[in-house]
Amino acid sequence: MRTQIDAKKMLEQHELGHAKKGLVWGVISGATWGLDGVIWGMAYMFLPFAIESDVLKVIIAVSVASAAMHDGFSGFWLFWYNLFTGRWKEYIRTLRTKPGMIVCLGALFGGPIAMTGYSAGIMLAGASYALAVTAMYPAVGAILAVFILKEKIVPRVYIGIAMCILGAVVVNWTPPAGDAYPMFYLGMGLSLLATFGWGVEGVLAAYGMDMADPDVAIGIRQATSFVVYFVLILPVFAGTALFFEAFTTGALGYMALAGLMGAISYLAWYRAINMTGVGRAMAFNVTYALWAIVFGYLLTDIEITTNLVVGALIITGGTILVLANPKELLNLRKV
C-alpha cells in the first residue's frame, strides 16, 4: 500500500517534471519576443513605415501607428484564443474588479508609453539594439518598487542594476557601421521609454494583478492599449492615416505576424511562471535580448557588433541577478 511518503515523493517528482517543462515555456517566451521585435523591424521596410525622416513628429507618428497595429493584432489573436478556451465572459467580469482596472492602468504604461518608445527604438536603432536595452526593465521595476512599494534592495539586486547600466553603456558605445541608422542614439534613448513603462507596469502588478487569469489579463491589457492608441494617441500624434495605410501594404503581414509572436510570448511567459516560478520565468524571458541578436543576424542584414553581444550578455546577466538568486534559479526543487 502506498504511503504518505510515497505520495510526497511522487508530488516532488511531478513538480520537478513540471518545472523542467516550464523552462521550455520560458525559452519559448524569450525566443518569440525576440522574433516579434525582429519581424516588427522588418515591417519598417514597407510604406508607410519606410519613411526616411529626421523630423521627430514624423518619427513619432510612424512609431505610434506601428505600435497600435502591433498591440491591436496581439489583442486580436489573444481574444480568439480566449474565446476558443471559453473565457470570453471573463473579460467583462475581470474589468468589474479592482485588479482588472489595475491591468488597464498598467496597460497605459506598458502599452502607449512603452510600446511607442519600443517601436521608435526598433525603427531608429534596429531591433537587436533596442531589445538589448529594454531587457533591463526589471531593474527599473526594482528601483521603482523601493519608492512606491517601500521594498528594500538587497546587495545582489544592486549589483544586477549596476550590470544593467554597464551593459546599456556598452551596447550604446559603438553604433552599427554604415548609414542604416543615422539616429541610432535617439532610438536607444526612446527605447528607455519602454524600459520605464514596463518597469512601472511591473510595480503595478503588485496591486492584485496576480489574482486575475493571466491569459485574460494580457488580453485585456492589449485590448486597452489598442483602444487608447486608436482613440487618443493616433489622432494626437497624426498617426491615424499611417495606421490605415499600413493595411494596404506589405507591412500588414509582418505586423500581424509580429503581433502573433507577441501573443504567443505572453502566453508562454505565464505558463512558465505557473510551472517554474516567477524568477525563472522572467529570467528566461529577458533572454529575448539575445534571441533578437540571433534572429536579427538570421533574418536581416543588421551589423552585429562585439559591443552589442557583450552588452546584451551583461544586461541579461544583470537582470537575472535582479530577479533571483542564481543558486535558487538553478535549484528546480524549489518552485
Next chain:
Amino acid sequence: MAQQVLPLRFRILHLLSDNESYSVDEVMEALKTEYMGEGQFTRPLMAVHLQSLKAVGILEHSEVYFNEKDELMTKFKITEYGFSRLSYLPKGWNPIAKSFGA
C-alpha cells in the same frame, strides 16, 4: 440584487477563504452551479488555475495522497498572502472566514 458573477479565479479564492482544503474535484463540485456550461469550466483548466495560484503564492498544497484508483491527489488551501488578497474582491464578496487560519 443578485451578486455579480466573479471571474473564475477570484471565485476560487473566495471559496478557499474558509481556510479549508480543497481538491480540484471539490472545487469543481462547489462552483458548478455558477459556471457549468462555460467552456472554461473543465477539470484540466481548473487544475491549471489552482497550480497557477500556488505558483504566485496565493495557495499552497495542504494534502497529498493516493485515491482508491491509485491516482495522486492533492489539496490546496489559501496562504496568509492569499488571504490578504481577499481585500481585492468586489463588494458583497466578503471572505468566508474572519481571518487567516480561523
